[in-house]
Amino acid sequence: KAGVTQTPRYLIKTRGQQVTLSCSPISGHRSVSWYQQTPGQGLQFLFEYFSETQRNKGNFPGRFSGRQFSNSRSEMNVSTLELGDSALYLCASSYTPGGPNYEQYFGPGTRLTVT
């Protein structure tokens, strides 16, 4: 099976702009989670989608939003970019959001730089 893929891999944006990142889960996986990774804060949970519904949301401002499509692909959007949004954005997929066989697999990430 192909792994989790993310596009684009690298992005450079200017403060105030908006950005959309895309994530394609492993075939058959219906749950997608998004994380922000920064050197000082580790992996911080943004949100999780399952069957096109947001199930969980982390402690991030409303500028961060996401959605999931019927084919389980997910996008996240950051509006009005700030310098502090510079980070590696990782998505991870699992077959379901939980359960006895729950395992989560990460994509390669999108490196966002805000100047």
Next chain:
Amino acid sequence: GENVEQHPSTLSVQEGDSAVIKCTYSDSASNYFPWYKQELGKRPQLIIDIRSNVGEKKDQRIAVTLNKTAKHFSLHITETQPEDSAVYFCAATRNSGNTPLVFGKGTRLSVIA
């Protein structure tokens, strides 16, 4: 909500020695504890996980132990090799489908040849 503390933040060992990374969690209802390895510039990779119905799990040179009473779990790597050098993350969740994975801040392991 869940809070996961991970120690140490950095760890250096000689090749061939063992390495131990420890995590504590706050939510007594958490029952799934994965470990991820992230090499420089790469994605985090799931290397081993443990569920609350067992106390220990091994996979070749790596093992994880879980103490539910004390709410802590540990990763043990034996006979370390230079390719074990990476950042390791622990995580915990209730695995109910309604709570996300919560990660520790990571441990940078350096194996010195």
